[in-house]
Amino acid sequence: MNSLYIFLDEGGNLDFSLSGTKYFTLTSVTKCRPFALDDLLLSLKYDLLEEGLKLERFHASEDRQHVRNRVFEKIASNLASIRIDSIVVEKRKTQPQLHTEETFYAVMLGYLLKHVFKETSSNKHSQVIVTTDTLPLKSKREAFEKAIKTTLVAMLPPLTKYKVLHHDSRSSMSLQVADYCNWAIFRKWSSGDTRSHELIRKGIKSEFDIFRTGETFYY
Template sequence: MTDELSSCVLPTLYIFLDEGGNFDFSPTGSKYFTLTCVSLYRPFTLHTVLDTYKYDLIEHRLDPRIEMEYFHCADDNKFVRGKVFSMLASSVPHDSVDSVVIEKRKTGPALQPPEKFYPKMLSYLLKYAVEKAPHGVGEVVVITDRIPVAKKRNAIEKAVKILLVSMLPAGTPYRVMHHSSRAHYGLQIADYFNWAIYRKWEQGDDRSHKTIAHQIRSEFDIFMKGSRHYY
């Protein structure tokens, strides 16, 4: 009976969030801002592979200046970055990555404050991720990197909670957690995917993006139909 009941329990959906770009909406700021999420179910098989590779790097001392505490795409050297992208391409389930791309010059002034911007953009991103979850949802756990600015952190939590309450079946549990990316491979994976997507849009460099394109389920330019949006 216990085995029969456990087989009917829907799995927990883990959603790891990362972002690219800055909040400078002047001409000197980044052209784009990206929000990317990776949706995964346990077991996290890639975590073991990444952990093994991290210790290989430590033992082989490929670059003695790097302590290799964790993977961070922008800081990792070209060799490490290429290897990690190849592991993501072979181990992360297809269609598990969603991204919202925002062309910042089209963002009206009323939408630019973080407490306005985040709820709007996150609602598009997470709604799609949860609705397209392939194995159903028993619980939703949204994990972001630690956020030092309280206003921004509160805006994210508010957006996630409002959205999940509105779309999940009554009684479905959910949580929003802020972990250090150093301590969680899920966030490091999200960082790599977001880096590839952001670099494609911001710099026109899609070399890494091509490697992991089959993992990307959606990559939506939120303002593609209009020249400027006010909210």
Template sequence: MTEQSPQPTLYIFLDEGGNFDFSSGGSKYFTLSCVSLYRPFKLHTDLDTYKYNLIEHRIKPRIAMEYFHCADDNRYVRDKVFSMLAASVPDQAVDSVIVEKSKTGPALRPPEKFYPKMLGYLIRHAVGRAPHGVGEVMVITDNLPVSKKRKAIKKAVKTVLSDMLPSSTPYRIMHHSSRAHYGLQIADYFNWAILRKWEHGDVVSHAKVASQIRSEFDIFSTGTRHYY
């Protein structure tokens, strides 16, 4: 009898868009998006090559061209990266939770309650839709928002994921700087395109990577009450 290969680790890279200002002065939407990938991460080599091409040709003026960041990258770079994502990221690899913030009740608005809850829904959906078996879930985020609440958010995230994920599915949460990991930079690009679509009705970038986006769950779509 042959020994079965262990199930692969599912890497989930996260990014969020919008802000935590629950008033008419804040963003209309908050988006939390994830890219689910299995190793090997083949696109990382292409992005690294492109980064050094930009450095050598001085196309991008940011100091040292440390990393890709969609909101700061110029249109030339942005279009190129979106083309690379469309060609190399597997179809149906991206999920997003969309929050119309004015429909969010006051009790849910504190970041240490709001962020873990939305993250829990997103991760549970991503794991449930994973196309292969999952041996372990590795959740990698950028530095968590709202530094003074960071410890409370980390604790709440672990609690929510423990409740929402199957008990047989081990997981780990790691916090890396987006500058150090292309997975987070990829998530930033997808989330930017999704937020632009919902916040501004701009679908240009979204259309380029539409086949990679599996779901955009408008979590309060059936809600009718607006709190401001």
């Protein structure tokens, strides 16, 4: 049995006030080896280097538009090899008891991974490997990791192994793919810009506005 890989990225911040972002998104890209898309993006990176661009990694919010176009072209042409899921949180509707990082991540990861495992049978995989970008704050990293582990223990079959890794996105093309997918989803919700979202729409298996029926604003 092969391993199931889940790469996570987030958009927005956890400032629950009017000065914070309106939305928070948590997006997963799920895949199994071989990672053909990673090879294509690595080749693209070297193509761009030969064209004169000094790129250490692909990062959607920082890349020039012509670079984003070429990255999204690669992702869009390989949607069959990945699964994209996302939880969208309108933060004003988040109850105050969920505002702590540990509680917030645990709840949102639970909803997100429920959608992933609903259609991806974990019984077919010997282990699940969850990878996030390196988080700068130790407290946030610990809260995020605890939430992931708690969620995996609750959802995975008893004999399924799991790992939680925090890697710099420079080291992983798959994390860079997750960054691009999450950026496209966050842009759609935060600014109404659907250009990039349309390119990956067919690969998005779930995009759940978790408080869509909520009518109470807490700030």
